[in-house]
Amino acid sequence: MRYSKERARQLAWRAAMGAGASHAAAASLADATVAAELSGRGAVGFAHLLDYLEGFVAGRIAGGAEPDIGFPTPAIIRVDAKGGIAQLGFDLAFDELRARADLYGMTVFAQENSYTAGELGYYTRRLANAGLVALAASNGPALMTAGASRAPVYGTNPLSFAAPVENGRPLVVDQASSATAFVNVRCAADNGEAIPEGWAVDRNGQPTTDAREAVKGLLLAFGGARGANIALMVEILAAGLTGANWSCDAPSFAAGSRSPGVGLFIVGLKADVFAPGFSARLASQIERLAAQGIHIPGRSPDTGDVELPGSLVAAIEQYGKS
Structure with missing residues (x-):
């Protein structure tokens, strides 16, 4: 089924409202969901929206949460999401984030106690559109093992x-430190598809290409120890510095009635303060790299239609009828 950007947004908004989200939370989630689809990240778009809708109904997401925003120093924004969605805290702090980066050359956004962040590129892309170089890290409930361990860490x-x-359009890099995102494995399992070697192990810790067994098991880090090191760095930024739950302490995002309580850490740098003419230099460099066949990530348009499977639309619309 084909939807215009606004119709797709209304579909997501109605469903979130029906599931128990506040007007503000529903609006933030709808914007982020459509943005993920238009950026080519459908696995964390409308397919992932169902996790949010179920989370509102089950109590894993506080639909009426009002984030608490504070400024411990002029360049740092701290947010307690109060068990709500990560996108709302970011939206409410966005203007301050931009203004403080303009004033101080950089700013840090540190949020704790939220549901998982969805498409992480949503946050950095918006800041890049505002002229900032941005780095974001987010953790979530433990789904990945590393090294000799066969426990979720x-x-x-x-x-x-x-x-x-x-x-x-901005350059955007957005990637998991696991070999793939969990939603991709779950999608393969739902479709009865195999997954590549090196993505996951089954519940007994054995390598598997059966997506249905992988869903019951654990993901693996990309590149072995190197990917695990990046996961640890992300964990320290997103959970350690924000005060959020460590991944191995975070309740499930897909079961139970408790919030995962995870974190989101973002640094925004005013590019032209560091290097006047930065965006023009980067444009030239990207052209040079692209001419040599180098893939330039994340430069998808933010306009156009959204195409969704009819079965997914039907599942989402059930919440809008609540």
Whole structure:
């Protein structure tokens, strides 16, 4: 089914409201959901929206939460999401984040006690569109093992980076520190598809390409110890510095009635303060790299239609009828 950007947003907004979200939370979640689809990240778009809707109904997300925003220093913004969605705290602090980066050359956003962050590139891309170089890290409930352990120790712990490009869409890097995102494994399981070797182990700790067994098991870090090191760095930024739950202490995002209580850590740098003409230099460098066949990540348009499977639309619309 094909939806315009606004119709897709209304679909998500109605469903979130029906599931128990406040007007503000529903609006933030709808914007982020559509943005994920338009950036080509459908696995964390409308498919992931169902996790949020179920989370509102089950109590894993506090639908009426009002984030508490504070400023421990002029360049630091601290947010307690109060068990709500990560996107709302960011939206409420966005203007201050931009203004303080303009004034001080940089700012830090540190949020605790939220549901998982969804598409991490959503946050960095918005800041890059405002002229900032941005780095974001977020943790989640433990779904990944590392090293010799066969216990869940880290979330997929994604890292995102974005930078403004003159006369063009921002460069956006958004990737998990696991070999793939959990939602991709779950999607493969739902469709009866195999997954590549090296993505996951089954519940007995044995390597598997059966997505249905992988869902019951654990994800693996990309690149072995190197990916696990990045997951640990993300964990320290997103949970350690924010005061959020460590991944291995975070309740499930898909079961129970408790919030995962995880964190989101973002650094925004005013590019032209560091290097005048930065976005023009980056545009030139991107052209040079692209001419050599180098993939430039995350430069998808933010306009166009959203295409969704009819079965997914039907599942989402059930919440809108509540």
